[in-house]
Amino acid sequence: MxxxxxxxxxxxxxxxxxxxxxxxxxxxxxxxxxxxxxxxxxxxxxxxxxxxxxxxxxxxxxxxxxxxxxxxxxxxxxxxxxxxxxxxxxxxxxxxxxxxxxxxxxxxxxxxxxxxxxxxxxxxxxxxxxxxxxxxxxxxxxxxxxxxxxxxxxxxxxxxxxxxxxxxxxxxxxxxxxxxxxRESRDPHATRVDWPGVAAFSGSLFLLVLALVRGNDEGWTSTLILSLLSASAALMLAFVWIEFRVSEPxxxxxxxxxxxxxxxxxxxxxxxxxxxxxxxxxxxxxxxxxxxxxxxxxxxxxxxxxxxxxxxxxxxxxxxxxxxxxxxxxxxxxxxxxxxxxxxxxxxxxxxxxxxxxxxxxxxxxxxxxxxxxxxxxxxxxxxxxxxxxxxxxxxxxxxxxxxxxxxxxxxxxGSAEVRKAAAGTPAADGSHPHELVEAASSGNLNQVLAAFPPQSRQAVAKAARDGFLDxxxxxxxxxxxxxxxxxxxxxxxxxxxxxxx
CATH class of the missing domain: 1.20.1250.20 (MFS general substrate transporter like domains)
Structure with missing residues (x-):
């Protein structure tokens, strides 16, 4: 062959x-x-x-x-x-x-x-x-x-x-x-590795994803999230600047x-x-x-x-x-x-x-x-x-x-906004509970989280969580x-x- x-x-x-x-x-x-x-x-x-x-x-x-x-x-x-x-x-x-x-x-x-x-x-x-x-x-x-x-x-x-x-x-x-x-092959005109570009690009991506993943937990206007997003943007701008100026980007x-x-x-x-x-x-x-x-x-x-x-x-x-x-x-x-x-x-x-x-x-x-x-x-x-x-x-x-x-x-x-609305009047609408309920419905451990709520409200809370998931x-x-x-x-x-x- x-x-x-x-x-x-x-x-x-x-x-x-x-x-x-x-x-x-x-x-x-x-x-x-x-x-x-x-x-x-x-x-x-x-x-x-x-x-x-x-x-x-x-x-x-x-x-x-x-x-x-x-x-x-x-x-x-x-x-x-x-x-x-x-x-x-x-x-x-x-x-x-x-x-x-x-x-x-x-x-x-x-x-x-x-x-x-x-x-x-x-x-x-x-x-x-x-x-x-x-x-x-x-x-x-x-x-x-x-x-x-x-x-x-x-x-x-x-x-x-x-x-x-x-x-x-x-x-x-x-x-x-x-x-x-x-067969082995190479580019006879291959460039050197652009390590500053690698550092700026990878750092920017990591900080961006970290901010997106943590945003709901920390609050989108929190100092941490705003700092992560700002640092990510700064590193991406640095990456573009580096790529325009290095001889081998x-x-x-x-x-x-x-x-x-x-x-x-x-x-x-x-x-x-x-x-x-x-x-x-x-x-x-x-x-x-x-x-x-x-x-x-x-x-x-x-x-x-x-x-x-x-x-x-x-x-x-x-x-x-x-x-x-x-x-x-x-x-x-x-x-x-x-x-x-x-x-x-x-x-x-x-x-x-x-x-x-x-x-x-x-x-x-x-x-x-x-x-x-x-x-x-x-x-x-x-x-x-x-x-x-x-x-x-x-x-x-x-x-x-x-x-x-x-x-x-x-x-x-x-989903959290929907839970807060659907569970109004129950403990599930307060504080971080809506967030926790959506994640629980997503992760498959809703029953464990429901155990923390009064028995008479669990059915309503469960429905709110599932409605939040679908929304x-x-x-x-x-x-x-x-x-x-x-x-x-x-x-x-x-x-x-x-x-x-x-």
């Missing part, structure tokens, strides 16, 4: 492992909360610890790969990710788990940064690369399709720890193929003068900050509100994931025939419509209320994933493909990290749809075929 196919297999398997881990973790979060006695904030950090380190380091990993060797960095990423997965499985408490998830992000950054570049260097631009990207997109579709099902089955039968153990043998086998079959700002380059980054951010970030809240709704098991939740995700899998290869074939902006706009619009249809949940609804939205959103994701993957590395010179892939993955992961935090803040804030859920789903619609408009406006190498 030709080397290019071995490369595609290795990259696809690694991507499969990474995405499987993300989708599997979503389904397992309620079980993790129960076993490790985690809070709602802990659950947010299980996702954000991974996404933040990946987003902060993927550009650096891309630069290192162009300089030290893409195969070498890819292999190191596999090794770190597999070892961190083992640590996740052995976690005795939420803090240990989240630190291990952050280490996973380091390995994930190395793999994500070079995966598309490794494929692009082996497949010529045009129809051949379009087919390869279609197959790569199919891998994404398969991972998304089977992830919730595998995660649910493993969590129900062997415990949530098994979802992390699964990465160890997959990572080891992929590492063998990487050393045996992949990790994120060359002139690239954003290319409309197609900017458009594809916004498309990646749009879908990640909406649908992918909202998977956490969809899972909490199905498991902690409807009472479904992890495996039952995985089954209910099949419509969105299977449709995504079926549409991905179609998008790959259309890449050479249909303008990329049309595919991006149509796909993002479909995801936005799907999310809109998932909103408006009432207390008597079943999971089938989500079904039309699942199907339409799944079609949209299937359309845009291969297009984003192809355009991301086709709007820059080939020797910069590693950096371009890293920038695109940064926007994806920043979208997830910021999305999870923003939706969490809105979800709890809106917050509907709010974030509707807002997520607006983000996708905005992304669709920007993609159609910015992306032009003349900027894309075919």
């Amino acid at each position: 030709d080397r290019k196919w071995w490369t595609l297999i290795a990259v696809s398997v690694a991507t499969f492992m990474l995405l499987l881990d993300i989708t599997v973790v979503n389904v397992a979060l309620p079980s993790i909360r129960k076993d490790l006695n985690a809070s709602f904030t802990d659950l947010q950090w299980v996702l954000d610890a991974y996404a933040l380190t990946l987003a902060a380091l993927v550009l650096t990993a891309g630069s290192l790969a162009d300089r030290l060797g893409r195969r070498k960095v890819f292999a190191w990423g596999l090794a770190i990710f597999s070892a961190a997965s083992l640590l996740c499985a052995l976690a005795p408490d939420p803090t240990f788990l989240n630190v291990a998830r952050a280490i996973q992000g380091v390995g994930g950054a190395a793999m994500f940064a070079v995966s598309l570049a490794l494929v692009a260097q082996e497949f010529a631009a045009g129809r051949e690369r379009g087919v390869a990207m279609g197959l790569y997109g199919s891998t994404i579709g398969v991972a998304v399709a089977v992830g919730p099902l595998i995660g649910g089955a493993l969590t129900d039968s062997l415990g949530w720890e098994s979802i992390f153990y699964l990465n160890v043998p997959i990572g080891a086998l992929t590492l063998v193929v990487t050393f045996a079959r992949l 990790m994120l060359p700002m002139p690239l954003f003068r290319r409309r197609a380059f900017t458009g594809v980054q916004l498309a990646a951010f749009g879908v990640s900050s909406s649908l992918f970030a909202l998977f956490l809240y969809l899972t909490l709704y199905m498991q902690n509100y409807l009472g479904l098991t992890p495996f039952g939740t995985g089954l209910r995700y099949l419509p969105v994931t299977v449709v995504s899998f079926l549409f991905a290869p179609i998008a790959g074939l259309l890449l050479s025939r249909v303008p990329a902006r049309v595919l991006l706009g149509t796909g993002l619009g479909a995801v936005g419509l799907g999310l809109y249809l998932m909103g408006g949940i009432s207390p008597d609804d079943e999971w089938t209320t989500l079904l039309p939205g699942f199907v339409i959103a799944g079609a949209g994701v299937g359309l845009i994933n291969p297009v984003i993957a192809d355009v991301a590395v086709s709007v820059v010179p080939k020797q910069q493909s590693g950096m371009a892939a890293g920038i695109n993955d940064t926007f994806r992961q920043v979208g997830i990290a910021v999305g999870v935090a923003v939706w969490g803040a809105i979800f709890v804030g809106r 917050g859920f509907n709010e974030v789903v509707y807002l997520g749809s607006l983000v996708c619609f905005a992304g669709a408009v920007l993609a159609v406006w910015l992306v032009r075929e003349g900027d894309i190498e075919r």
